[in-house]
Amino acid sequence: MAEMKQDELNAYSAACRALQDGKQSVLLSTLNQAGNPEISYAPAVRDGQGCFYIFVSELAAHTANLLSHPNCSVLLIQDEQESRNIFARERLTYQCDVEKVERDSAKGVEILEQMESKLGQTVKLLRGLPDFHLFRLKPTHGCYVVGFGKAFEVDPASGELIHLSEDKVKR
Structure with a gap:
């Protein structure tokens, strides 16, 4: 397969x-106490370094x-509804390290104000509510898939894409 052109x-x-x-939420895969995966979602905002922030309740697993x-x-x-082929939906996944951010810290206040601005009055x-926690999800590795044969590694810091050709996938 030929190398992908820069344009x-x-x-x-x-x-x-x-x-x-274009997204205001992320699908979120976590591990429970038994080490089993669980999937959910949470509204999210991103900062200038590409980290996601979620504000979630202790009532949520x-x-x-x-x-x-x-x-x-x-x-x-x-x-x-936007996909031309249900088997080839455009998608982006990130593996993330998670850090709790204190709500009343300077960073916590800044992010919660950003959330309120972008996600609406529900954040206010x-x-x-005392059971809500603010988390920073720092991407460490990403994969972007656009369709068949169109998959890319994503550098979380720069956003740079590296095409995953068939040769690279088989290594």
Whole structure:
């Protein structure tokens, strides 16, 4: 298979950024106390370094999971109605390290204000509830899939894409 041309790679990079920028939530995969995976979702915002922030209740299983296993995977995926082929939906996954952020710290206040601005007044209500925790999800590795034969490693810091050709996948 021929190497991908730079202009084509640039177009995929822009599409990857658009997928991330177009979502207000992430699908979240965590590990429970028994080490079994659980999936859920949470509204999220991103900072300038590409980290995701979620504000979640102790009543949600994923909160206990994140507190006991500080890593997770997030998925951003194209809506089914927008996909031309259900088997090849555009999607981006990140493996993330998780860190709890104190709500009343300077960073916590900044992120919660950003969440309120981007996600609406519900955040203001949730800030008054003591069982909510703010988490920073720092991507360590990413994979962006656009369709058949169009998969890329994503550098979480720079957003740079590296095409995963058939040769690279088989290694």
